[in-house]
């Protein structure tokens with residue numbers, strides 16, 4: 001309410017953030033695991049004295065920089081842009097808490113980019129040991145940037161002791177920080193394997209292709225065991241409400257959580273029976289399908305991670321509609337319209353109830369709902385009578401535990417109820 | 428109520444560092460960002476025109492140069508982003524309530540930056556990796572990429588100006604809350620933008636000069652040609668930019684223009700120094716144009732140019748502070764420095780710099796600017 005609301009018809013801002021975040025996660029986690037893949041595979045090539053593998057790595061590393069330096073880096077900036085636009089209040093809070101965390105992440109980002117370019121350009125130009133060292137620098141910097149950003153991301157769900165002590169360290173080393181770091185690291189290794197399947201199944205030389213396809217498939221084994229452990233730990237420390245949402249409170253979220261697990265098992269299972277057991281019969285098309293499944297898992301998991309944070313955007317601190325928890329009573333007393341900066345309605349002179357209702361919707365609900373599109377409120381209240389709507393508004397947080405309570409004056413609530421009711425009537 | 432300017436409240440969470448430190452880091456990283464951008468954008472345009480001239484005149488020199496530039500464009504584009512992320516961070520802590528608001532008003536053009544950038548970047552990689560194979564299409568590929576990057580700059584200037592003019596927000600937002608606005612009608616936007624872009628050509632021209640200097644030992648004719656060609660790329664745009672700069676200055680609201688005419692002592696001093704250093708660098712480059720031994724003259728010219736850039740950045744900062752003066756009370760901003768984390772940041776920054784320098788030394792011991800075969 002402090003900032004103007006960016007009105008995106010039909011899809012809403014949440015979807016936009018999700019879209020950018022999913023693409024970015026899919027590429028940037030590959031950027032991390034892929035770094036380890038490059039160095040370990042390079043070591044393997046030297047040990048086995050196999051120049052074919054080196055030739056493969058040259059191709060793979062070109063693919064690697066084209067994907068990560070360009071697409072990974074820019075979609076990362078894209079997330080920043082998007083969250084600043086859709087949830088400026090929360091972004092501002094995060095920036096105020098973590099600006100030095102981000103500044104540190106930026107250092108690693110810088111090293112990472114420099115190392116990746118140098119690594120790619122110095123094949124055969126410098127001695128093997130130095131080349132490997134640069135590869136290691138790349139991987140360590142990339143993983144460190146995950147380490148930092150993961151602390152900030154996990155903070156939003158479990159701010160932990162920060163709520164009381166406002167300490168940077170409590171915020172960073174929050175309860176879900178470690179389990180989600182473990183999960184993300186495991187995913188990044190798995191993604192390294194998936195991307196490598198794509199480039200290796202494309203090799204012309206028969207023997208080399210067999211060797212590399214099988215080897216790439218092996219990269220999926222370790223994460224297969226680590227992921228469930230990290231997942232269990234994670235689920236055991238998330239807030240109760242979040243747990244309820246996953247385990248049935250919101251059927252769509254449960255479905256997605258199950259889908260995430262299902263597709264993960266599918267990927268690992270297939271990886272064992274196809275490229276691992278029969279690397280000679282593994283076409284490029286199939287590796288593309290694998291990647292697609294990987295993208296699906298990333299998408300549903302990120303979506304679940306976002307969904308379980310409701311009704312908060314920063315748990316116990318800021319509601320999904322950008323109202324600070326400490327201001328809740330305040331807004332209830334003063335009214336939404338009077339507390340909001342960016343509204344044309346003057347509460348003292350405005351008499352059109354529907355107009356007021358619409359404004360209240362914009363300020364209170366639109367951060368998660370659209371009118372007729374995604375999570376569209378028109379369908380949700382279809383068939384409800386006005387008094388019923390009004391009654392529900394008084395217990396929004398009980399109607400669906402993942403909604404914030406309605407914050408506004410009685411007049412505003414009634415106006416909102418009327419506007420919602422009219423949505424289905426007037427057309 | 429109606430005519431009031433709406434300014435979002437500053438964040439209730441205190442700023443975790445002294446303001447001066449954040450401002451210094453903002454200006455420092457912004458300067459580096461702009462220099463990298465100059466090469467990425469200006470270099471792209473120079474490459475395109477060099478391709479064109481090379482083809483028309485069937486000149487080997489032009490070909491050699493454009494091939495060398497093709498190798499530099501992707502890394503400098505990477506630096507432009509990496510060095511752009513840092514000021515983006517500090518800008519948000521310092522001026523977040525202005526920046527977020529103006530960005531929301533032009534949300535879609537702003538987001539389009541990401542897509543445009545990805546396209547342009549891949550264009551540069553194509554130009555670089557496929558230089559030989561592209562042959563006849565090189566001119567088009569590099570030109571399109573450069574134009575795309577230049578468009579990003581225009582979106583940036585619009586936002587950076589819009590965040591300074593809260594008077595305009597209300598009307599824009601209530602007419603169109605969908606984020607499809609622009610700020611192109613502000614009379615300062617075009618001259619301000621052109622001032623950056625013309626400078627980009629000049630700075631990239633200097634890189635060509637350096638390329639000439641590097642090559643002079645292995646191929647004197649090519650080196651000499653490169654130096655001269657690069658110097659012209661520096662001198663002509665800089666002369667043009669004197670006019671553009673004046674245009675920008677007079678496009679400013681009267682009270683802000685007066686800042687540089689004595690009203691604000693810092694702004695005026697920066698302005699005067701900038702005028703002196705700018706002319707000094709022009710004179711040195713002019714002399715270098717026909718000098719037998721141009722190395723030292725170019726050195727001085729470069730140093731003076733760098734000073735000019737720094738002065739320009741400082742002037743720009745004073746201008747921003749003046750624009751926002753009615754709306755910010757720095758005294759009221761709560762500050763609670765996280766010294767522990769700041770210390771770690773500084774140590775890691777040093778470590779990071781050492782690491783990157785070590786890598787560069789190990790891998791490009793001589794120089795990457797020399798023509799490879």
Ligand code: HEM
Pocket residue numbers: 077453457460464467468507508509510511512513514515516518544576577579580581583584585587588619620623
């Ligand atoms: C090649 C593409 C880009 C070009 C041509 C470009 C150009 C510019 C220009 C001309 C300005 C000055 C605007 C003004 O004062 O009128 C600027 C400012 C800025 N740029 Fe870039 N930019 C590019 C990419 C980026 C990227 C990708 C980022 C961030 C990741 C970025 C971050 C910034 C920031 C934060 C500022 C404002 C700094 C301040 O106001 O103190 N730029 N850019």
